[in-house]
Amino acid sequence: MGERFTIAIVGSGPGGLSAAARAAERGTSHVLLEAEPHLSNTIYRYQKGKYVMDEPAILPLRSPIPFAAGLRETILGAWDDATARLKVNVRHGHEVSAIQRRPDGVFDIRCGNGATFEADAVVLGIGLQGNLRKLGVAGEDLPFVQYQLDDPDAYEGETIVVVGAGDAAIENAIALAKQNNVVIVNRKDEFARAKKGNEQGILKAIEDGLIECYYNAAPERVEALSAGRKPGRMILTTEKGRAQILVDRVIARLGATAPRGFVEACGVTFPSKDPASVPAISAQYESNVPKLYIVGALGGYPLIKQAMNQGYEVVETICGDVVEPADAPLLKAKFASLQGFASLEQALGQIQRSVPVLSHITPLQMREFMLDSDIRTPADGEVIFTRNDYTNSFYSIVEGEARVAIEGQAAPVVLRRGEFFGEMSLISGRRRSATVTAGPNCVLVETPRRSMNRLIASVEAVKREIDRVFIVRAIQSRFAPEASVAQLAEMAEGATLKRYKAGDIVFQEGEVGDCLHLVRVGSLTISRNIGGRDVVLTYVAAGNYVGEMALMGESRRSASARAAIATETIRLDGDAFKRLLNRIPVLKLRLQKEYKDRTAANLAMQALPGGGDIISFLMAQGAGEATDILLIDESLCVRCDNCEKACAETHGGTSRLDREAGPTYADVHVPTSCRHCEHPHCMKDCPPDALRRAPNGEVFIADNCIGCGNCERNCPYGVIHMASKPPKKPGLLQWLLLGRGPGPGEAPYDPAVKKDGQAKKAVKCDMCKDQAGGAACVRACPTGAAIRISPEEFPAYAQSRR
């Protein structure tokens, strides 16, 4: 067998490197195995000159390797120096392909290059970037086949085949086409997976003959040529048979394989199938495989400093020293408002015991949960949140009680110790449906959306419990004033969760209706087939129900319901619903009235020629997931760009809105501007959780943004940009009278500032939440062309346009 070490560390990211450095400092025998020829590939691959940030600022650093906010180059340089100084035993070019724990407890480690090692303990710090997917055909490793592209301008006059149909492939192909002869190979017959802008860009380039595209084609093999002008050729299988392209270069952008498969092969189990779930690890970062530790992003800690601290702590643990985790003081501070706990562990245990939904999670998850959460001790009668607020945090009651005032119900519902609330807005992404006030001796744990979602994704039992309560409460809030909890229990019993993709049919016109649906996430459009054409009648947002018409009047569906975006509904059984109605005549009367109103509204819409077309158009622009969208009436817009100027002027000089870009239908223009989505895609992958939602619904970026650009990539509407802080601008009078600085709405121009490595952060529309008067774009429009509306208003809006 191969060389033997006490600790083998896999991956030299901040987590792995810090572990190895600590081992070296302690003189423990160790090896650091890194696939790449340099350290810390994730950080190595940041953009040149990127300003790396050291969030969370309050967390102290514990590592023999230095780290402070600064330029990528400075940080990597310091790490190289420290690695050399501490004599860290690093082996580059060693991609670990298998880790196996033998019965005697020793790990066998095999590398892709054939090297093998033995170790008593393994620290896995391979991050989340995964391995770039290769072509998977003969010749995939030839020197002219590459899987990354740093600088498209570095190539000129070459014939380049780009393989892939995602955003990266398209962006590369378009950038390369400026100076090269580019062929793009797409497995499918469309580019639907890419963002709208990219899709349009590539289709146009293909149409213009700038880029040649092989649709429904796949690489068969790549070969090096010794004679001729080109170094190689690529053989493709296409619908019409084989094709050969002589190439200078092949660039394959096929995404990365998530590291999960490899980690599972090492014996580590994941708690659920959800791709967002992270392996369960102990408070000492040990996985279910004894002596196999997981640090850094792979374990669910997406920031550099956290990863470095964990690397340090893990080595201390392996060497038998007890360390208090670096975040312990932070956690302790959280409990400062609570008295009578001897230790942190006791306090955490106490909370877990009092709140059943938290009883299923591991101690480390509990720590993490509490680190992100806040303990609140509101006074009796204090309002926790107000109905119609857009906040989305989750509350668990540790002590005392809370009162939930539901619209239309005289007495508030009292929730007691161990129960939770706030799950409705968390799940639906919509406004709070009730006002909650604190009762006597109330102690709450408030958890932000991201941590709660992560917990729901990682722990099946938590998800089940929250879903169960959600269903009961959703039914209650809909039918409760008339029906009692016991009467509703039967319906809740038979309720099931249904999931739909955008465009899926929930039910079809003419079918026999046997159920109704409560929309829980997403939204639906209701349409009817008129003269062979699907005419949209209305839009149904989360929190509303559909399908009751067929259960109350006719037995067939009078219209079709279709998911406008990814949608989840609670399906309620029709028979149980009918029984409930028969038992409670008041409820029946109320629903009948609502039913009449809806029918009348539908008829009004139907009578309008093309009335629903505007709704269809808006849905096609993704407006179905918006909470607030900027629309411009192009028959009023005089193109003065005052809206953009106002935005720039109130937001440090960069406009977050591009008025001109965007589609138009029947004079309704959807500019490129944030729609403040119900479930913002931009929030998905933000390491410091800097994307937040304010009580009025504004999705904004907090100051702790580290400028990683994930949100820019994740937003499908292209409304986030990276920008550095502009210099201060002289006032309007100074500009008018003295000509000082840039004028109103002009971009700040100061070449000196642009050059130095200023921290670039993400900027986006915050709907002017800090402006006293509200959205500046709308208020600055002199002609009334710009308005902001929410999707609930779409039907009325469509009618007003006729």
Place this chain on the structure above:
Amino acid sequence: MHASFLTHARSRYLWIALALCVASITAYVWHDPGIAPNGGTWLGYTLGTIGALLIVWLMLFGVRKRSYASTLGSTLGWLSAHVYLGTALILIALLHSGFQFGWNLHTLALVLMLAVIFSGFFGVYAYLRYPTLMTRNRDSATRDAMLEEVAEIDQNALALADGIAPEIHAVVLRSIQNTRLGGGVWTQLRARDGSDLAIAKVRQAIAERATQSGGAGKPLQAGQTLVAMVDFLAGQTDDRQTEALRKLIDMLSRKRALATRVARDIQYQAVMEIWLYVHVPLSFSLLAALLGHIVVVFFYW
């Protein structure tokens, strides 16, 4: 939902302006100063003060429009009031003057005011008419996208022409150099781009080629269409070249259509902006004249 500055807040400011007018007329008719009505009577002073304050306030719109963080009403509300109260100013100023005109500073101020107001009327007309025209003309493309496409066609046409013959290449090159979109105020407003000239030149070049290549077939007729001309050439030159020529003409026509759209786009935008270059400077002269008028009245009357 969307409401224009004319219908904003159910045309609130229209009603206010009308009320102001009715009140002024009533007062004017009712008031009998004993002499011919003029600015010196108490009603004259009152109307004059209202008018002067209105003018100052109307000018302040330019400041409000640029105070993006201001919470003092919306820009839309301001413009709505600006338009209606500005129009009411005609009546107020005329009543203030008691319809006494002369070749003097006072009448100059009045004329300037009317000029500002009527330029404002043109602005309203432009704001109501041109946005829709512009939208139709753009047909969902942005101007940059159209310009890019023009540039692309130019490149492709040039490459194609290169393969045909040097003189065709020269013609296309000249046509590209001659295409000027935008340019001076006058060109912007005229909406011409010069592609017509280019096509005419290519046409001429083709014709010349035809005659040069030995008048074997029928002689080329003067008024023939381009396509007919290419067909005519087909009988004489080799097929590949004909195909290329056909493509070239196709490209140039496409470019002409596009360039016309861009030129029209620029024209519309220019119309929507240009009147402000009359409205605003005139309003500053008006302010100066108004000051003069007041000073003269108070110190030399």
